[in-house]
Amino acid sequence: MERTEFVVDVPPRSRALPFVRDLVALTKPRITTMVLATEAAGAYLAPGHAPHNAQFVALSGTALIVGSANALNMWWERDIDGLMTRTRNRPLPAGRLSPDVALAFGLALAIASVPMLFMVNVATGLLGLIALLSYVAVYTPLKRHTSLALLVGAVPGAIPPLLGWAAVTGTVGFGGLLLFAVLFLWQIPHFAAITIFRAKDYARAGLQVVSVQHGERAARQTIALYTVLLVATSLLFAPFGLGARHYSLVAAVLGAAFLALAFRGLRPGPRFSADRWAKRVFAYSIVYLPALLAALLIGKG
Secondary structure, three states: OOOOOOOOOOOOOHHHHHHHHHHHHOOOOOHHHHHHHHHHHHHHHHHOOOOHHHHHHHHHHHHHHHHHHHHHHHOOOHHHOOOOOOOOOOOOOOOOOOOHHHHHHHHHHHHHHHHHHHHHOOOHHHHHHHHHHHHHHHHHHOOOOOOOHHHHHHHHHHHHHHHHHHHHOOOOOHHHHHHHHHHHHHHHHHHHHHHHOOOOHHHHHOOOOHHOOOOHHHHHHHHHHHHHHHHHOOOOOOOHOOOOOHHHHHHHHHHHHHHHHHHHHOOOOOOOHHHHHHHHHHHHHHHHHHHHHHHHHOOOO
8 A cells, every 4th residue: 555645844944933824824713713712602601610621621622623624624625725816825725835734734633632622521522523524524525516515514613612511511411502503503694695795706616605506596595594593593592591681682682683684685676785785794693693692601690
């Protein structure tokens, strides 16, 4: 059997800092930060308390496994990234890093992170492994074939709060599953909106997102449908004793605004701009999620 060897060139000292910056860029730090925030929210909302060292290991392992998934995703999609305006300056398509370096880096992070999560408990380890494999081995290649990849990719994207919950309790629990559902449903309108105002980019790269495969109208309908499901799910916390009274009020107000914006896309008029509307949906989704989680966290207990 032919042996594959990774050749990693050590950069000169003058290039060490840009090299490190490009390695960090492979991990998508902003996304990783958001993931850690949602995991911390899951841990805080979970009943009971985990030792500080276990929480530290869980967060560290999650940061590494998310970085691994993102690095391997960039390695796999380096050809696609080179065709898209928003991604062509990433380290691989721009030629600042070699594919071998990125692959070795992503695999090294995976090898380090998975045992760390299993050290916390079995449930946390399994959830982390499922998130990594589903994102890299299923979602990433599926994007080239079907818009249903969005639903597949929303699974690993919704696992972080479950990781936090499991790190404390050793199980997923009903509250953890509700958090998972909110994160899962939130991602659909969030990313479907992106597919509208970046439809040309996705089409050029050959990615079968909903606006490319089924058209802009289908993308607008997808946003409306999943916003309804998201808002309905967000209102389930208080009835099950997982949110204070003020949470229900905040969730209702935030949800009503999201619904009004989402349903505006179903009534396009002569002055309606799908791109402008989709950018507003995207921007509001970024405000909606942290505001909802903040209300939930403040209302604990």
